[in-house]
Amino acid sequence: MSLLGTDAPTRERVADVRLVGPALGVWATAVLLATGSARTALGTAGVLLACALLALVPAVRRAGWAAAVTAAALCSATSALACAGRLAAVESSPIAALARTGGELTAEVEVAEVPRPRKGPSFDGAPGFTVPAHTVWAVPGAGAGRVAIRVPVVLLASGEEWRAVLPSERVRVSGPVLPAGPGTVHGLLPVRGPPVSTAPPVPAQAWADRVRGRLREASAGLPAPADALLPAFVAGDASAVPEEVAEDFRAAGMTHLMVVSGSHLALLTGAVLVAGRWLRCPPWSTALAGAGLIGAMVLVAGPGPSVLRAALMGLIALLATALGRDRTGLAALSVAVLVLVLFDPALAVSYGFALSVLASGGIMVLAPGWSRRLAARMPAAAADVLAVAAASHLACLPVLVLLQPEVGWVSVPANAAAAPLVPVAMVGGFGTAAAALLWPAGAAAAAWVPGLAVLVIARIADAASGVPFASVPWRGDALGAVGIAALIAAVLVLRGRARTVLLAVALSTAATTCAVPAWPPRGWAAVLCDVGQGDAAVLSVAPGRAAVVDTGQDPGPVDRCLADLGVHEIPLLVLSHGDADHVGGTPGALAGRSAGDALVPDGFTAPAASAAMAAAGVRPHPTASGDVWTLGPWTLRALWPRPSPGAAAPEDGNARSVVLHARWEPPDGGPAAPLTLLLTGDVEESAQRALLAEPLIRGVDVLKTPHHGAGTQDHAFLRATRPRTAVTSVGADNRYGHPAPETVRVLDSLTPAHYRTDLHGDIAILPGRTGPEVAVRGPLDR
Numbered sequence: 001m002s003l004l005g006t007d008a009p010t011r012e013r014v015a016d017v018r019l020v021g022p023a024l025g026v027w028a029t030a031v032l033l034a035t036g037s038a039r040t041a042l043g044t045a046g047v048l049l050a051c052a053l054l055a056l057v058p059a060v061r062r063a064g065w066a067a068a069v070t071a072a073a074l075c076s077a078t079s080a081l082a083c084a085g086r087l088a089a090v091e092s093s094p095i096a097a098l099a100r101t102g103g104e105l106t107a108e109v110e111v112a113e114v115p116r117p118r119k120g121p122s123f124d125g126a127p128g129f130t131v132p133a134h135t136v137w138a139v140p141g142a143g144a145g146r147v148a149i150r151v152p153v154v155l156l157a158s159g160e161e162w163r164a165v166l167p168s169e170r171v172r173v174s175g176p177v178l179p180a181g182p183g184t185v186h187g188l189l190p191v192r193g194p195p196v197s198t199a200p201p202v203p204a205q206a207w208a209d210r211v212r213g214r215l216r217e218a219s220a221g222l223p224a225p226a227d228a229l230l231p232a233f234v235a236g237d238a239s240a241v242p243e244e245v246a247e248d249f250r251a252a253g254m255t256h257l258m259v260v261s262g263s264h265l266a267l268l269t270g271a272v273l274v275a276g277r278w279l280r281c282p283p284w285s286t287a288l289a290g291a292g293l294i295g296a297m298v299l300v301a302g303p304g305p306s307v308l309r310a311a312l313m314g315l316i317a318l319l320a321t322a323l324g325r326d327r328t329g330l331a332a333l334s335v336a337v338l339v340l341v342l343f344d345p346a347l348a349v350s351y352g353f354a355l356s357v358l359a360s361g362g363i364m365v366l367a368p369g370w371s372r373r374l375a376a377r378m379p380a381a382a383a384d385v386l387a388v389a390a391a392s393h394l395a396c397l398p399v400l401v402l403l404q405p406e407v408g409w410v411s412v413p414a415n416a417a418a419a420p421l422v423p424v425a426m427v428g429g430f431g432t433a434a435a436a437l438l439w440p441a442g443a444a445a446a447a448w449v450p451g452l453a454v455l456v457i458a459r460i461a462d463a464a465s466g467v468p469f470a471s472v473p474w475r476g477d478a479l480g481a482v483g484i485a486a487l488i489a490a491v492l493v494l495r496g497r498a499r500t501v502l503l504a505v506a507l508s509t510a511a512t513t514c515a516v517p518a519w520p521p522r523g524w525a526a527v528l529c530d531v532g533q534g535d536a537a538v539l540s541v542a543p544g545r546a547a548v549v550d551t552g553q554d555p556g557p558v559d560r561c562l563a564d565l566g567v568h569e570i571p572l573l574v575l576s577h578g579d580a581d582h583v584g585g586t587p588g589a590l591a592g593r594s595a596g597d598a599l600v601p602d603g604f605t606a607p608a609a610s611a612a613m614a615a616a617g618v619r620p621h622p623t624a625s626g627d628v629w630t631l632g633p634w635t636l637r638a639l640w641p642r643p644s645p646g647a648a649a650p651e652d653g654n655a656r657s658v659v660l661h662a663r664w665e666p667p668d669g670g671p672a673a674p675l676t677l678l679l680t681g682d683v684e685e686s687a688q689r690a691l692l693a694e695p696l697i698r699g700v701d702v703l704k705t706p707h708h709g710a711g712t713q714d715h716a717f718l719r720a721t722r723p724r725t726a727v728t729s730v731g732a733d734n735r736y737g738h739p740a741p742e743t744v745r746v747l748d749s750l751t752p753a754h755y756r757t758d759l760h761g762d763i764a765i766l767p768g769r770t771g772p773e774v775a776v777r778g779p780l781d782r
Contacts, residue, residue, distance in 0.1 A: 017330060024072075098141060105139070112132040113303070117163075132154055133152070135186075185346075188614070222448065230450055251470070254418065355400075398488075425450045520762075531554070538561065539664075547631055551575070551584070573590075573597070586612045595616050599623040633665050637660065657682045674767075683706050689717065725754075725755070727757070731758060762777040
């Protein structure tokens with residue numbers, strides 16, 4: 001049996017590429033139109049239909065190129081029509097209309113997927129969940145009648161009880177509707193409190209939940225982290241996987257193994273085909289057994305984009321088996337793309353779907369030739385494994401750089417080393433899950449076979465994650481994706497001296513990048529970003545995750561700062577007040593990053609920032625002194641503004657600016673000393689005088705100078721903070737004259753370590769054994 005199952009490359013002498021063009025046309029059309037307007041999509045469909053008609057006449061005369069163009073244009077036009085239909089439904093939806101005005105909605109919804117935990121701080125001790133759902137009926141606004149309407153929405157739920165909600169279960173919800181941003185989701189519904197169930201899940205979903213629960217019980221006796229990883233491998237249940245283990249898999253490029261992906265389903269389907277041949281079963285019975293397995297796996301793991309792709313390809317392979325025909329890999333992949341994107345155009349812009357399709361395509365196109373060449377120098381089995389790992393990684397690189405702005409190599413040997421163990425983990429794990437339904441005690445013993453395989457895979461991920469110089473920085477935007485794609489294409493197409501020169505240039509560039517210390521410095525805890533005349537602070541929570549306090553005036557600088565820090569997830573966003581130089585960059589901070597919740601002062605008004613948060617599904621929570629949050633090594637305490645129930649918020653935004661005391665503790669009792677930051681927003685004299693009574697302001701490690709160092713400071717407040725380090729976030733040659741000379745004199749008298757973003761650029765704070773250490777990047781050209 002191939003280690004790839006039904007994703008394995010077929011042994012066709014001539015690949016069947018007839019459907020590749022139409023599939024690419026459908027996919028590209030949906031990518032361009034899925035987040036646009038219905039009118040644009042409909043106009044595009046008309047243009048594509050006209051192109052198909054123009055190419056039809058030569059096609060009738062048996063011109064091969066014309067037939068291909070006609071097929072691609074017709075399929076692309078169908079894709080445009082599918083996008084137009086979905087987008088028109090959103091634009092005319094009463095729920096989407098409510099979202100544009102923030103109106104109230106009461107509805108009954110049917111849950112579509114297992115609730116996913118939202119990474120972020122816990123408010124009122126209630127964890128948050130993202131719950132995709134469809135409405136059954138809705139009351140769109142006060143005074144409106146009940147209407148039957150089935151449209152996709154996303155619930156932003158709070159409360160541990162939501163963890164137990166199952167797909168197909170119906171719950172009643174009410175609350176304000178937030179805009180969901182471009183796409184086919186009609187709105188985001190923040191939901192507080194436990195779910196109000198109105199109908200139980202269907203029996204199939206209840207069975208799938210029982211399978212997941214029994215598998216967790218059977219895995220409980222395994223050594224860590226296998227006890228948490230086996231349910232993740234088999235059922236996609238990663239809720240108990242430790243964060244450091246998940247980070248090891250990410251750094252090693254092995255995240256697709258830690259969660260159920262298309263490769264897992266393809267492997268199981270391939271196992272059924274092999275078993276059917278070995279047992280000499282009739283083809284139709286093998287196909288039926290495989291189809292049943294695919295249905296069970298989709299139920300247990302959920303209909304993720306990668307799983308759906310592999311499920312459809314598996315069904316095509318099973319149909320070919322039942323009919324006694326050879327399967328054709330590229331044709332099956334093309335059919336899967338055509339069917340899935342036409343059915344749900346939103347899949348076209350899904351990273352998971354793109355990675356799954358590209359990995360499968362890379363394996364089918366590149367791996368066979370590479371394997372033959374490598375087989376001359378190593379055993380054939382090793383050549384297959386290495387070729388598959390390299391081909392899938394290379395094909396996915398243009399998408400991977402959008403998720404993480406770097407180009408790595410360590411995932412190829414890491415995945416090659418893990419490849420022989422994956423079938424043991426998957427087939428054994430699924431067998432354990434099946435046994436757990438019938439004989440729990442026996443399943444606990446059987447779990448040791450896949451459990452040991454998973455444990456070794458975790459050790460491989462741990463070792464690979466610590467390899468030095470495992471990646472080089474790369475642009476994490478569309479230009480970076482196009483650049484790496486062009487480089488890969490050139491390496492594959494060029495021959496002889498031209499390819500040698502290109503590879504030499506690429507390797508020397510990579511070596512130079514590795515030799516020169518990259519930003520950010522290793523072990524950074526906080527960075528004050530150079531965003532010009534404004535504020536933006538980043539507090540590292542875990543690799544790739546950081547809290548952000550203010551976002552500067554423009555989206556570009558803060559987006560650049562976060563990308564350079566490798567931040568792809570913001571569990572907490574704090575906007576100190578509504579001034580443009582503190583919130584104007586919010587769209588850039590949230591662009592391409594998942595986010596949790598936001599903290600704002602009472603009476604916060606910043607329409608553009610609020611719209612950006614709503615589009616990203618970020619819920620703002622009013623905060624006041626006394627509120628406390630814990631994120632990883634950080635404990636954040638709000639010191640200002642003071643709560644004033646029933647009182648009107650001051651008209652001056654600076655007066656109610658959020659002031660945070662942030663304390664960093666060394667993880668696992670490390671050697672570094674604790675670190676404290678005082679992030680002061682734009683508070684001025686009156687608030688500063690009131691804060692003199694707060695013990696936490698006295699003797700901080702790092703003071704973020706209030707209001708960019710303006711002259712409106714209470715000097716007694718500055719002296720009370722006794723900072724070891726002061727940082728003033730200010731734009732070069734700004735028209736306000738910040739920082740004021742008298743403020744600079746006071747700060748310089750308090751500490752010799754006074755840094756300014758206009759002079760020093762991005763400023764990193766690193767915990768040290770005896771106090772904070774500082775690294776500066778230098779001002780960037782704007």
